Amino acid sequence: MPNSTITHAKPTPAPGQTRYLHEQITSWFADNARELPWRAPQCSPWGIMVSEFMLQQTPVVRVLPVWEQWMQRWPTPAALAAEPSGEALRAWGRLGYPRRALRLHAAAATIVDRHGGQVPDTREELLQLPGVGTYTAAAIASFAFERPETVVDTNIRRVHARAATGNALPAPSLTSAEMKLAAALMPGRETKAWNAAVMELGALVCTARSPKCGSCPVQEQCAWVAAGQPEPHYVPKGQAWAGTDRQVRGAMMAVLREAETPVLREVLLGTVDVVDHGTGHAVHLTKLRSLGASDEQLARSLDGLLADGLAETAGSGVRLPN
DNA sequence: AATTCGTGGAC
DNA sequence: TGTCCAAGAAT
Numbered sequence: 001m002p003n004s005t006i007t008h009a010k011p012t013p014a015p016g017q018t019r020y021l022h023e024q025i026t027s028w029f030a031d032n033a034r035e036l037p038w039r040a041p042q043c044s045p046w047g048i049m050v051s052e053f054m055l056q057q058t059p060v061v062r063v064l065p066v067w068e069q070w071m072q073r074w075p076t077p078a079a080l081a082a083e084p085s086g087e088a089l090r091a092w093g094r095l096g097y098p099r100r101a102l103r104l105h106a107a108a109a110t111i112v113d114r115h116g117g118q119v120p121d122t123r124e125e126l127l128q129l130p131g132v133g134t135y136t137a138a139a140i141a142s143f144a145f146e147r148p149e150t151v152v153d154t155n156i157r158r159v160h161a162r163a164a165t166g167n168a169l170p171a172p173s174l175t176s177a178e179m180k181l182a183a184a185l186m187p188g189r190e191t192k193a194w195n196a197a198v199m200e201l202g203a204l205v206c207t208a209r210s211p212k213c214g215s216c217p218v219q220e221q222c223a224w225v226a227a228g229q230p231e232p233h234y235v236p237k238g239q240a241w242a243g244t245d246r247q248v249r250g251a252m253m254a255v256l257r258e259a260e261t262p263v264l265r266e267v268l269l270g271t272v273d274v275v276d277h278g279t280g281h282a283v284h285l286t287k288l289r290s291l292g293a294s295d296e297q298l299a300r301s302l303d304g305l306l307a308d309g310l311a312e313t314a315g316s317g318v319r320l321p322n
Numbered sequence: 323a324a325t326t327c328g329t330g331g332a333c
Numbered sequence: 334t335g336t337c338c339a340a341g342a343a344t
Contacts, residue, residue, distance in 0.1 A: 055340040062330075063340090096328030103342080133342045153340045173323080174341095199340065208338065209333080238336070241328090250328050308327090 021163070021218055022187045022194065028217035029197030032204065036060065037067065038143075039196070045119035045144035047071055052136045052143075053104045058095055060203070066095055077108035078117045086320030089310065090257050098253055098310055102321075103131025121145040134174075142195050150183045151195040155202025160185070162206060166223030168232040169208070248293050248301040253310060262317025269298045 037043060038051035050070055054063040070091055074080040080088065085105040092101035107129040111119060119140065120126055126137035138149040157170035160181055170178060187194050205212045213219050213229075224230070241247055252268050270293070293301070302318070305311040312321050 052340065057327090057339055057341055058329080059331075059339050094329060096330085097341090099327070100342085131342065135341060139340070151340090154338090155340070203340080236337080239338075244326095246327055246329095253328085304327095 017221065018185055018187070020221060021185070024217040024221075025197045025201055026190065026193055029193065029200055033196070033200055034060070034204075037064070037071075044075075045121070045140065046075070046077055048144040049107075049119050049140050050104065052139050053100050053107075053131060054095060056100060056136070057097060062095065066091070066093055074108075076117065077111040077119065080105060080108040081112045084320075084322050085309070086322050089253075089320050093257070094254075096250075099308060100131060102309055106130040107132065119144065121147070123147070123149055139195075142192050146192045148186070148191040149195075150179070150186055151199070152179060152182045153199055153202075155199045155206070156182065156195075157202075158208065159198050159202045159206045162211075162224035163218055163222045166227045166230075168224060168230060169234075169236070172234065172236070243292065245297065245301050245304065248291055248297060249305055249310075251291065252301060252305060256311055256318065256320050259319065262314040262319040264317050265302070268302055268318060269295070 033039070036051075038048050047067075051063065051067055054067055054070075073091065074083075085102055088101040088105040089098055092098055095101075110129055111117060115125070120129075121141065121144070123137045123141045126132050126140050127134075132140070135151065135153050138151045139153070141147040141149045142151050152174065154170075157174065157178055160178065161167045161170040164181060164185070201216070205216050213222070213225055216222065219225055255263060255268065302311075306313065306318070309321060311318050314322070
C-alpha cells in the first residue's frame with residue numbers, strides 16, 4: 001500500500017457514537033453557551049440575518065456593539081432598504097470587509113421587493129440573496145426558522161476534523177467529504193441546538209490555537225487526541241496585508257466614512273494636503289502616504305472602490321454612495 | 323480553484 | 334514585533 005496517509009474513506013460514525021457526541025456536546029452547550037443577543041428567543045430573523053453577515057470572518061466581540069446600534073436604527077429590512085447604502089457603510093464602521101454592508105443593504109431591498117419585507121425561511125430562497133452563501137443560508141434557516149439544515153462553518157469544520165477525522169485542521173477549503181460527514185453527524189431532532197453547540201465548542205474550546213482539550217466534553221472520543229495531537233499536514237497560507245490594495249482601500253474607506261462632504265480625488269490619492277477641522281492646520285494624509293503606496297496603487301485602489309460601489313463620484317470629489 | 327476582500331485582538 | 338486568524342462570499 002502506498003504512503004496514502006490521507007484519509008480516503010471517512011467511516012460513517014456508528015449510531016452509538018454519534019448519540020454520545022450529541023449528548024455530550026449539547027449538554028456542554030446548555031451549561032457554557034454565551035448569551036448573545038441574536039440567540040435570544042425574541043430576536044427576529046432579521047436580527048439573526050444581520051448577525052450572520054457581520055460575523056462572516058469577524059469575531060463576536062467586535063460585532064456585538066455594531067449589531068446593537070444597527071438593530072436599534074434598522075429593526076426591519078424595510079428600514080434599512082429605505083436609506084442609501086452609504087449609510088449602511090458608515091454604520092458598518094470598522095468591522096471590515098465593507099462590501100458586506102453593501103450586500104446586506106441590497107439583500108434588505110430584495111427582501112422588501114420580493115418577500116414582502118419578511119426574511120425568507122428556506123435555504124433555497126436565502127441563497128438567492130446577495131451576500132448569502134452556503135453557510136449563511138443554512139445558518140439563517142437553522143437559527144431563525146429551526147429548519148434541519150446542516151450548518152458548516154470554520155468552527156464546525158475544525159471540531160469535525162479533530163474529533164472525527166483526527167486531523168489538526170480541516171482542509172484549506174470546504175470539501176464534499178466534510179459536508180458529507182457533517183450531514184452524517186446531524187441528529188434527528190434539535191438540529192438548531194446541535195449546529196449552535198458544535199459551533200460554540202469550536203469557538204470556545206476546540207480553538208485553532210491552543211485548544212482547551214482539558215475542558216472538552218468529548219475529549220475521550222476525539223480522534224486527534226487519540227492520535228497524540230499530530231501537527232497539521234499542511235502549512236496554512238498567511239494573509240498578506242502590508243502593502244496590499246486592501247490596506248490602501250481600507251485607509252481610503254476610513255477617510256470617506258469620516259467625511260461629511262465629498263473628498264477630493266487628489267486628497268485620496270495623497271497628492272494634496274487636507275485641513276484638519278479641529279486645529280485648522282494642514283495635515284497630510286499620512287494614512288495613505290505612509291503606506292508606501294505608489295501613485296499607480298492609489299489610483300487602482302480608488303478605482304476599485306468606485307467599481308465595487310463602495311464609493312461614488314460627486315462633482316470633483318468622492319463620497320460614500322448617496 | 324485560487325484570489326480577493328478589512329480589521330484588530332491575542333500570543 | 335510580527336504572525337495568526339476570525340459564524341465566508343463572489344468571481
